Amino acid sequence: MPYDRFVTTRWLDQTELAAWTRLIAVVELLPGALEAQLRRDADLTHFEYYALAMLSEAPRRTLQMTALARRTNSTLSRLSHVVSRLEERGFVAREANPENARATNARLTAAGYRKVVASAPGHVTAVRELVLDALTPQQVRQLTRMADAILERLDPSGAMASPYPVE
């Protein structure tokens, strides 16, 4: 049986393929690495940590569920499940939104704030070791621009745009 190899290289040239396979590898491996550190040191998933962190920086440590979903690049469904778990652990409280009866607010509790403060240094250290310290300052800026360009394709509405500006 004659083998006809190289399906993918029919469509992508060597340069594109090199970039693509490495991006795939980062996307597959980075979440696991972040999870591992947070699980071990803080008993949090990365998504849980990120949600707590976004709340910690919001006015009154409170965000409407929809707003928190945007900031965490999440669906409302996923977020709702996660907030339920965080609520059971006492890190977040759901509250009625006084201005809109069909909205729900998520508020970081005092215990939740302590959790973020206690977890942040170790997590940031991991972020530095795994990513930021591997790049030159110039590459860090390039990364921002490239990720922005990709996000425009992934989410043309710009809903997931980071609250932190480019420069």
Added chain:
Amino acid sequence: MPYDRFVTTRWLDQTELAAWTRLIAVVELLPGALEAQLRRDADLTHFEYYALAMLSEAPRRTLQMTALARRTNSTLSRLSHVVSRLEERGFVAREANPENARATNARLTAAGYRKVVASAPGHVTAVRELVLDALTPQQVRQLTRMADAILERLDPSGAMASPYPVE
């Protein structure tokens, strides 16, 4: 109650934070976008597609499980579950390794090869639209170098290194 905001910004400067939040967003959103296209058009997860694609480019369309795990940035456990599913669908066959009795080979079947060939064009189109076309040729090369630098931290053994060289 006095609010002490900005937990994360104590540890990361503005430039780092901008890059980090965007990288997180890409890592959260890209897998879902790739999955959606492949689910819809080919009834495959991205990981399933990638495993089939790696087999399609291997000599005799066959790889030992351990080798396939490396090429797919996966654990052996995850791979074993996925290969079982692909085997039930007739896309992959497990075979004894004639040279090592404790090794297992995964071989792409004819049906599996047809599946890759049928799925590749649509997937590559998505890859172009979502990522490659968003970047300049120079950025594509920068991406390769940056991802390589990060992967060295994520996997110092280099086991997950892409078979496709940088230039």
Added chain:
DNA sequence: TAAGATTGAGCCCTCAATCTTT
């Protein structure tokens, strides 16, 4: 004892359905 691989339990996420409010 380690390497190669598999298995099952438990957890998290996705998807579709549902409910309430506008």
Added chain:
DNA sequence: AAAGATTGAGGGCTCAATCTTA
């Protein structure tokens, strides 16, 4: 009818345990 949010079922992944071969 749409917006905001929740829920439950089903599926994939992780982790630890297990099994076989070197």
